[in-house]
Amino acid sequence: MKATVGIELDGCSFALDEAAFAALRAYLDKAAERLGDHPDRTDVLAGLERSIANKLGRNRGTQSPIDERELSVALAAVGRVDGPTLGGRADEGRNLTSSRTTGRRLYRLREGQKIAGVCTGLAAFANVDVSFVRLGFVLGSMFSGGALLVAYAALAFLMPIANTPEEIALD
Numbered sequence: 001m002k003a004t005v006g007i008e009l010d011g012c013s014f015a016l017d018e019a020a021f022a023a024l025r026a027y028l029d030k031a032a033e034r035l036g037d038h039p040d041r042t043d044v045l046a047g048l049e050r051s052i053a054n055k056l057g058r059n060r061g062t063q064s065p066i067d068e069r070e071l072s073v074a075l076a077a078v079g080r081v082d083g084p085t086l087g088g089r090a091d092e093g094r095n096l097t098s099s100r101t102t103g104r105r106l107y108r109l110r111e112g113q114k115i116a117g118v119c120t121g122l123a124a125f126a127n128v129d130v131s132f133v134r135l136g137f138v139l140g141s142m143f144s145g146g147a148l149l150v151a152y153a154a155l156a157f158l159m160p161i162a163n164t165p166e167e168i169a170l171d
Contacts, residue, residue: 004065009053010046019068023075024052031081051078107162108155116156 005021007014016024031048035041055074056066106125108117119137123130140148 002065009056010050012053014053014056015065016071017065017067020066020071023068023071027075027081034081048078048081106159108159109162116152117161118152118155118159121159121162122155 002017004015004017007016007021007024028045028048032041032045035044038044052074055077056071107121109120109124111120113120114134119133120130123133126133137148137152141152
């Protein structure tokens with residue numbers, strides 16, 4: 001009989017066999033390593049645990065322990081966590097070409113938004129201060145006869161809103 005390990009994810013208890021527990025630990029450790037000292041690290045990890053708990057089924061009851069295959073399916077549904085480090089010193093030497101190849105997506109961000117969150121999203125994506133992006137939009141709008149305002153409005157409708165910490169930090 002395989003040994004089982006009891007864990008708690010987002011307030012729900014689960015029983016995993018040893019191989020599944022090792023796979024889960026490796027997944028969460030890789031996510032924590034990638035996040036480094038990112039300011040939203042705790043929220044992102046809590047969001048990952050919540051997502052994993054949802055994929056595993058919160059109301060499993062007293063069923064057999066979760067095996068590695070079942071956990072792999074759940075982790076695949078939650079998404080990959082490998083890639084470059086997002087927080088800390090490893091971010092400082094990064095150039096723009098490497099950030100474009102990471103598969104990040106462009107989102108509007110509600111936190112810190114002034115109008116629609118387009119500038120905050122562009123600033124987060126480009127890893128620059130939002131003040132520079134806002135200043136660029138204001139000056140660009142003045143010198144383009146308002147064409148940049150039309151572009152801003154289009155981006156406000158085309159860019160998706162980041163609703164989860166995972167979308168904000170991992171994409």
